[in-house]
Amino acid sequence: MKSPNTPSPSQHSTGLLVQHERFKHEHKPQEGKDYAWEVMDDGHSHLDIQNFSACFGNPAFIPVLTDLDYIQYMESMCLDLLYIITQRINTGRLRAEDLQRIRITCSDPLVLPRYFEDLNTITRVVHLPTQAH
Amino acid sequence: MFSPEMWNGLLDSLQRRTGLLTQHVLLNHKSMPRAGTDYAWTVESGAHHLDIKDFNACFGDCGLIHENMDYIQYLESMCLDLLFIITQRMKSGQMHAGNIERLTIGCSDSRAPIHVLDDLRRITTIMHPPPQAQHSITTTNTLYMSKSQLTPGGPHEESQHP
Numbered sequence: 001m002k003s004p005n006t007p008s009p010s011q012h013s014t015g016l017l018v019q020h021e022r023f024k025h026e027h028k029p030q031e032g033k034d035y036a037w038e039v040m041d042d043g044h045s046h047l048d049i050q051n052f053s054a055c056f057g058n059p060a061f062i063p064v065l066t067d068l069d070y071i072q073y074m075e076s077m078c079l080d081l082l083y084i085i086t087q088r089i090n091t092g093r094l095r096a097e098d099l100q101r102i103r104i105t106c107s108d109p110l111v112l113p114r115y116f117e118d119l120n121t122i123t124r125v126v127h128l129p130t131q132a133h
Numbered sequence: 134m135f136s137p138e139m140w141n142g143l144l145d146s147l148q149r150r151t152g153l154l155t156q157h158v159l160l161n162h163k164s165m166p167r168a169g170t171d172y173a174w175t176v177e178s179g180a181h182h183l184d185i186k187d188f189n190a191c192f193g194d195c196g197l198i199h200e201n202m203d204y205i206q207y208l209e210s211m212c213l214d215l216l217f218i219i220t221q222r223m224k225s226g227q228m229h230a231g232n233i234e235r236l237t238i239g240c241s242d243s244r245a246p247i248h249v250l251d252d253l254r255r256i257t258t259i260m261h262p263p264p265q266a267q268h269s270i271t272t273t274n275t276l277y278m279s280k281s282q283l284t285p286g287g288p289h290e291e292s293q294h295p
Binding site: 048049067068070071074075078079081082085086089090094095096099100102103104105106107109111113114116117118119120121122123124125126127128129130 | 184185200201202204205208209212213215216219220223224228229230233234236237238239240241242243245247248250251252253254255256257258259260261262263
């Protein structure tokens with residue numbers, strides 16, 4: 001581990017999640033009500049989004065009129081997911097290595113699957129290294 | 134140059150909705166990933182493909198990350214970096230939101246840490262409906278219809294709502 005005085009390599013490069021938390025989460029998604037987090041016997045974590053609007057904001061009330069509005073909504077979804085995971089890490093119940101064994105579902109029927117599909121598409125980076133000759 | 138007041142006003146206006154991507158770009162991208170050098174975007178028969186050619190240039194070096202929070206912040210930054218690249222494409226009119234469904238993203242940089250890419254995908258993949266609900270969906274037959282099941286003239290997306 002690095003010493004406490006060593007600057008975090010990421011502090012200068014992001015920190016926007018903290019701002020997002022401060023400015024966007026007047027109504028914070030509540031564990032047990034808006035989402036559920038379950039840890040299985042084998043150590044796997046399961047996050048279930050039970051109330052889409054409470055976790056990500058209601059798309060019906062957010063003007064998603066243009067392409068850039070839609071990208072901003074995707075951005076917000078990413079940060080909302082990371083917000084929930086961060087709360088878990090902050091309370092010592094999740095470690096970075098546990099992310100290998102996490103599964104996320106949404107049991108709220110009042111959502112459009114397109115949002116999940118597009119979010120998945122823009123964050124699924126497939127590692128395809130060029131073949132060395 | 135912006136005065137402190139102008140700068141604060143700019144940030145305030147950016148923060149009204151999310152605007153964090155714009156802040157991310159303003160604050161973190163002194164060296165912006167460059168199309169053609171750090172990443173390549175190709176379009177073939179309407180299918181878009183983004184290739185990350187230089188992982189570090191696009192996402193930053195993750196070699197110094199040691200703590201849980203650092204790692205989460207790094208994943209956060211990766212999300213915003215990907216959205217930054219896509220946003221540039223949209224702003225130049227070369228892509229629309231509707232094209233996202235025909236987008237694939239690859240990374241041809243052999244130095245890329247695979248576990249980081251895997252973790253990013255894992256924390257942003259939301260299964261809907263959850264697997265345990267599959268049975269009830271089959272039996273009810275009207276709830277949860279995926280977009281691929283919708284056909285022109287068929288049920289509207291709203292029909293998936295009970």
